[in-house]
Amino acid sequence: MMKNRVPVREQKPEERVKNFKEVSFGYNQEEALREAERCLQCRNPRCVGACPVAINIPRFIQELKDGRIDKARDTIGEASNLPAVCGRVCPQEEQCEGKCIVGIKGEPVNIGKLERFVADWAMETGYKNTEKAPANGHKVAVVGSGPAGLTCAGDLAKLGYEVTIFEALHEPGGVLVYGIPEFRLPKETIVKEEIRLLKDLGVTIETNVIVGRTVTIESLFEEEGFEAVFIGSGAGLPMFMGIPGENANGVMSANEYLTRANLMKAFQEGYDTPISHGKHVAVVGAGNVAMDAARTAARLGAKASIVYRRSEKEIPARAEEVHHAIEEGIEMNLLTNPKEILVDERGFVKGMVCVKMELGEPDASGRRRPMEIEGSEFTMPCDSVIMSLGTSPNPLISSTTKGIETNRRGCILVKEESGATSLEGVFAGGDAVTGSATVILAMSAGKTAAKGIHEYLMGKEK
Amino acid sequence: MYKILRKKELVPNIYQMDIEAKRVAKSALPGQFVIVKVDERGERVPLTICDYDREEGSVSIVFQTLGASTQKLAEKEAGEEIRDFVGPLGNPSEVVTEDAEKLIDHRIVFIAGGVGTAPVYPQVKMLKDKGIKVDVIIGTKSRHTLILEEQFREVAENLYICTDDGSYGYHGLVTDQLKELLDAGEKNYDLCVAIGPMIMMKFVARLTKEYQLKTIVSLNPIMVDGTGMCGACRVTVGNEVKFACVDGPEFDGHLIHFDEAMRRQSMYKSQEGKKTIEKEQKDVHKDSGFCSLGEIAHDEK
Numbered sequence: 001m002m003k004n005r006v007p008v009r010e011q012k013p014e015e016r017v018k019n020f021k022e023v024s025f026g027y028n029q030e031e032a033l034r035e036a037e038r039c040l041q042c043r044n045p046r047c048v049g050a051c052p053v054a055i056n057i058p059r060f061i062q063e064l065k066d067g068r069i070d071k072a073r074d075t076i077g078e079a080s081n082l083p084a085v086c087g088r089v090c091p092q093e094e095q096c097e098g099k100c101i102v103g104i105k106g107e108p109v110n111i112g113k114l115e116r117f118v119a120d121w122a123m124e125t126g127y128k129n130t131e132k133a134p135a136n137g138h139k140v141a142v143v144g145s146g147p148a149g150l151t152c153a154g155d156l157a158k159l160g161y162e163v164t165i166f167e168a169l170h171e172p173g174g175v176l177v178y179g180i181p182e183f184r185l186p187k188e189t190i191v192k193e194e195i196r197l198l199k200d201l202g203v204t205i206e207t208n209v210i211v212g213r214t215v216t217i218e219s220l221f222e223e224e225g226f227e228a229v230f231i232g233s234g235a236g237l238p239m240f241m242g243i244p245g246e247n248a249n250g251v252m253s254a255n256e257y258l259t260r261a262n263l264m265k266a267f268q269e270g271y272d273t274p275i276s277h278g279k280h281v282a283v284v285g286a287g288n289v290a291m292d293a294a295r296t297a298a299r300l301g302a303k304a305s306i307v308y309r310r311s312e313k314e315i316p317a318r319a320e321e322v323h324h325a326i327e328e329g330i331e332m333n334l335l336t337n338p339k340e341i342l343v344d345e346r347g348f349v350k351g352m353v354c355v356k357m358e359l360g361e362p363d364a365s366g367r368r369r370p371m372e373i374e375g376s377e378f379t380m381p382c383d384s385v386i387m388s389l390g391t392s393p394n395p396l397i398s399s400t401t402k403g404i405e406t407n408r409r410g411c412i413l414v415k416e417e418s419g420a421t422s423l424e425g426v427f428a429g430g431d432a433v434t435g436s437a438t439v440i441l442a443m444s445a446g447k448t449a450a451k452g453i454h455e456y457l458m459g460k461e462k
Numbered sequence: 463m464y465k466i467l468r469k470k471e472l473v474p475n476i477y478q479m480d481i482e483a484k485r486v487a488k489s490a491l492p493g494q495f496v497i498v499k500v501d502e503r504g505e506r507v508p509l510t511i512c513d514y515d516r517e518e519g520s521v522s523i524v525f526q527t528l529g530a531s532t533q534k535l536a537e538k539e540a541g542e543e544i545r546d547f548v549g550p551l552g553n554p555s556e557v558v559t560e561d562a563e564k565l566i567d568h569r570i571v572f573i574a575g576g577v578g579t580a581p582v583y584p585q586v587k588m589l590k591d592k593g594i595k596v597d598v599i600i601g602t603k604s605r606h607t608l609i610l611e612e613q614f615r616e617v618a619e620n621l622y623i624c625t626d627d628g629s630y631g632y633h634g635l636v637t638d639q640l641k642e643l644l645d646a647g648e649k650n651y652d653l654c655v656a657i658g659p660m661i662m663m664k665f666v667a668r669l670t671k672e673y674q675l676k677t678i679v680s681l682n683p684i685m686v687d688g689t690g691m692c693g694a695c696r697v698t699v700g701n702e703v704k705f706a707c708v709d710g711p712e713f714d715g716h717l718i719h720f721d722e723a724m725r726r727q728s729m730y731k732s733q734e735g736k737k738t739i740e741k742e743q744k745d746v747h748k749d750s751g752f753c754s755l756g757e758i759a760h761d762e763k
Contacts, residue, residue, distance in 0.1 A: 168689050170499055170506075170546040178687075208548035210689055214485050236691035240703065247698060247722055249729045256692035264505060264686070272531055273505040273686075274730040347725035394690050396708065 003106030006035040008113055013327040017298050020182040020267055023324060024088075024113075032117040036065045039109050042101055047111060050099035052444035055079040057096060057111055064118060073122040076115060077129055081154035081198065082147060082443065084123060084190050085176060087116025090440045091318045123189075129197045133160035138457050141166060141226040143211045143397065146174020147439045148232030148430025150198055151446030152453075157201040159454055164226075166209040171263060174234055175439070178263040179255070181292050183299070184321075187262070212396035217404075217426060227460075228425045228453045231412060232446060233397055235431035239389045241284070245341030246387075250276060250349035254283070254293045254388035261296050278302050278384030282352055284338055285388035286310075287436075291321040293386045294330045304330050305380070309337040309357050309370045335359070337370065339377065341385055352380045391436045401426075411435055418452030419445060427453055464547040467520055469540045472609045475527045476577055477536050478512070484519035486511075486549045492585045493555025493680065493712060496521065497688045499546035500534045507531045508685045508707075510581040510657075511550060521549070524580030524609070551688045552711045557655055557678065558585050562592035568652040570594065571643075573636050573666050575601045575658020581680070582657050583610050587617045595619040597649070599639050601662060605630035637665045644673050651675055656715060660724045667715035677715035681706045683727055697723050 009025040010016075016023050027035060039061045047057045056075050063072040076083045092098070092112040100108035138161050142149045145167040153163045171177050176191045185191060199205065209215060211233070220226045238253035240246055257275070260266040264273035281297035283290050286308035294304040306325070308315065311334050315322055326332065335357040342351040356376035359368035393410045405413045405422040412421055412428040419427040429445030431437055465482040472478055486496060495510045513522040527536045538544060557570065570589070574582040579600050586596050598618040602608045604627045614621050623631030624639050632639050636658075643649045654677040656666040663679040670677040683695040683706050690708035697706050698719035704710065 168548070169687065170548070208546050209485060210548065210551070213550055214489055214548070236689070238691065238693050240693065240696075242703075247696060247703065247726065249726060253693045256686055256694045259686050259692055265503075271503045271505075272534075276729075347722070391691075394708075396690065 002038055005038065005107045005110045006031050008110070013324075013329070016183065017295075017328045020299055022186050023183050026120060027110075027113050027117045029117075029121070032064065032114055035110050035114060036061050038102060039065075040101060046099040046101060047096040047109075051079075051096045052440045053079045053447055055083075055096075055115070060118065061109070061111075061114060064114065069118055069121050070125075070127065072118045073127055076118060080443065081151045082194050082439075083115050084119035084194055085147070085185060086440055086443070087112050087114075087119055088185050088190070089180060089438075091438060093319055095440065120190075123193050123197075127197075129200055132158045132201055135162065136160035138162065138228075139164070139224075139226045140453060140457075141220045141224070141229045142232060143217075143229065144168075144174060144232040144234055144430075144432070145172035145195075145205060145207075146232060146234050146430065146442060147176065148234070148432075148442035148446040148449075149174070149230065150195065151443040152230045152232060152427075152429065152450045153203045153446075154198050154201060155447055155450035156453060157198070157203050159450070161454075162202070164204045164206060166211055166215070167205060167207045168210040169263065170207050172205045172207060174232075178259045179289065179292070181258065181262055181296050183295065184292070210396070212400040217397070217401045217423075221425065228427065228457055230419070230446070230449050230453060231397060231421070231426065231428040231432055232430045232442070232449075233394060233432045234442075235391045235393045235411075235434075235436045237392045237394045237410075238387065239391065240387055241338065241389065243338060243340055245343050245349070248341055248343040248349045249347050250278065250384045251341055252276070252384075252386060254285070254289045254386050255391065257293050257386050258289070258296065261300075267296075267300060275300065276384050278382070280305070280382040281384040281386060282307055282338075282380060282382040283386045283388055284308075285390070286315045286317055286322075286334075287388060287390065288317045288321055290386075290388035291317045291325045291330075293388055295325055295328055297384070297386070298328050298330060302384070305333055305382070306330060307333045307336050307338060307352075307354060307380070309335065310367070311335055311359060314367055333380070335370065337372070338385075342379065349383050349385055350381070352382055352385060353377055354380050391431075393432050393435065397432075409435060415452075417448070418455065419449030420452055420456070425456070427456075463543040463545060465543050466538055466540050467518075469538070472524065473607050475536075476524065476607070476609055477527070478522060478524045478580070479535075479538075480515075480520045480522050481544065481547055482519060483521050483547045483549075486521050486547065487514045487516050487519045490514040490521060490550040491554035492558045492581070492588060494550035494552050495688075495711060496523065496547055496549030497551060497685070498523070498535065498544060500531065500538065500544050502545060504534065504545065505531050506546075506686060506688070507535075508551070508682070508688055510578075510680070510682075510711075512580040513584045521547075524577060526577040548688070551707060553709075555585055555655075555680075555712060557653065558588050562594060565589070565592075565594050568594065569597070569650060570653045570655065571597045571599065571640070571649070571651045573599045573601070573640065573654065573656040573658065573662070575636060575656075575662040576603075576607075577609075578658035578662075578680075579609050582655075583613055583617070585655075586614070590617045597643075597651075598622070599624065599636050601626075601636035601639075601658065603627065635665070636662060637669050640666065641669060644675070653678070654715075656680075660720065660727060663715060663718075664720035664724070667718065667720070671716050678712050679715040679718060680711045681713060681718070681723065682711065683723060684729060697726075 060075040097108040266275035297304040430442035695706040
């Protein structure tokens with residue numbers, strides 16, 4: 001038994017920081033087979049329990065070993081509608097791989113990269129995902145085409161429902177197209193292809209429709225004949241700090257910066273949307289979104305610095321992303337918090353006053369509370385600041401839908417087992433319910449709601 | 463894809479287009495806006511809804527060719543399609559959606575500047591239909607840039623036209639005309655609504671504040687998504703930061719931090735200008751389009 005996993009080939013840091021191509025090349029078939037050999041085929045696999053959508057991991061790995069990659073893809077497809085995405089962006093170290101038994105004495109089986117290999121192989125060889133129940137005559141609307149909506153739509157289509165997804169932006173995919181950068185998740189070859197597989201199931205996607213403005217939940221029921229609605233509108237409302245200078249030119253939310261870069265392709269020649277080309281970009285926050293913004297800035301030629309008020313241990317981003325960011329020369333300013341953004345006479349950012357922090361006693365969340373060290377203020381020179389402090393659900397739907405209950409943070413309240421909201425026939429899941437979380441948790445919520453909707457509509461029929 | 467049903471050049475460089483967009487036409491109200499993306503590589507440009515026809519399923523936009531994107535839009539002809547047309551966005555105009563009985567004794571003055579004249583027209587028309595009398599002051603560069611004059615003559619109680627060069631109507635700025643009316647004392651306005659360039663709205667608000675005349679402005683900051691997810695359009699209103707796309711676009715003109723808003727609006731000016739110039743230079747071999755370069759240089763200042 002090999003203790004170490006088969007390494008994954010990657011673009012060298014000094015090369016990849018000059019382009020937007022995918023960092024990781026993934027496994028080729030020979031490497032994938034070697035890595036698959038490391039799986040012990042546990043009778044009670046702990047990895048499956050730790051996967052939010054419970055993919056039968058040992059089975060697909062066995063099928064891969066047997067050389068039946070299409071079967072492996074079918075196995076994954078039973079549980080997941082977006083394997084090429086999840087193989088790339090899941091925090092596997094906290095999920096499947098974190099529980100892998102091989103990981104106790106050596107490195108865990110590289111489940112994510114094996115999933116990615118199977119999904120990519122299937123796409124390249126023209127895999128079709130059309131196995132579904134006969135049409136049952138029921139119409140369901142899905143609001144939002146991010147991971148939660150796509151998953152819910154895919155599962156319902158497989159059950160025979162006529163599903164229409166309404167998307168506010170001009171491209172489907174939600175955070176997969178506007179948030180996660182090209183160098184982690186290629187748009188044309190991966191996201192578009194996964195969405196095409198869903199369309200093969202008969203899912204209709206209508207872009208440029210804002211539920212709450214263009215149509216309302218009420219009108220979907222009353223005028224368009226939908227019998228159930230799933231809200232997977234995400235948590236897209238960015239937070240700002242409220243410090244002086246925050247409205248200066250050159251200060252923007254990570255959502256704005258990443259949307260310009262990813263969705264509008266501002267980094268690419270020939271696209272019309274402009275993007276700020278700062279020389280020194282400070283990114284406030286240390287989640288995955290902050291890493292994405294800093295690494296995007298580096299690729300646009302800037303010196304990029306992360307500014308985070310807690311220590312390395314508390315960094316919320318995936319370990320692999322932090323590692324990649326450091327390799328690419330991103331500067332980490334930990335235990336540091338911005339106090340004020342300095343503005344030049346033209347109204348543009350010229351620097352940021354920060355203060356050093358130390359960690360005090362654990363707070364209610366169990367994390368040690370950062371406190372300012374008196375007299376430690378210093379000025380960081382920078383010409384752009386990207387605020388990556390998290391997001392909350394957009395109130396557009398909850399404010400235009402009578403009778404839908406939300407908590408004080410604007411998150412829609414649902415029954416955990418079915419995703420049902422306080423409004424009959426309306427279900428919700430993903431970041432619209434939890435606030436910003438991960439792709440796979442949104443997918444899991446989409447699956448739960450699809451099941452909930454199916455039970456609700458079948459129950460009604462009786 | 464969204465079909466251009468009709469296209470008309472109202473005056474040089476200002477175009478009206480009627481776009482087939484059934485869902486938008488069905489729910490649009492005055493004061494709201496749309497976002498237009500001309501083609502695959504285009505940027506998302508916010509444009510105010512000027513009118514809509516629910517039966518035909520069409521929405522009218524009026525725009526001036528200022529940068530690369532509006533130029534690209536202007537090059538499209540009736541019968542052609544644009545890739546994306548999303549809306550209605552923002553909150554409807556409060557004056558127009560307000561209960562008519564509440565407004566019947568009100569004296570309202572609309573100030574319209576440049577291409578902002580277009581969205582004012584349907585609002586004035588709607589108010590007239592409800593029996594509310596409205597005065598209108600239009601500001602424009604010269605008689606050759608004036609749009610919709612005849613239409614306004616039909617719906618406005620009093621129409622005042624101001625030109626910068628004095629080639630037509632009142633020689634001067636809309637604020638000069640408004641000040642004269644207010645000083646004359648005959649016009650006891652209860653409400654002022656200003657739609658036009660940020661600089662015009664700033665000076666209108668400054669003037670009306672002196673007269674304690676409540677003033678509503680419709681802001682036009684830089685936007686990306688228009689649905690509240692990026693904050694590119696944030697403005698300071700009173701002591702609060704608001705997103706113009708979801709909290710606006712209409713705000714109390716006396717509370718807006720206009721200098722900040724204007725500064726933010728110019729954020730990408732030089733980049734936009736640079737891109738346009740690059741494009742123009744590439745096109746020089748096809749046709750010598752040098753005249754528009756001068757305009758861009760002017761715009762960049």
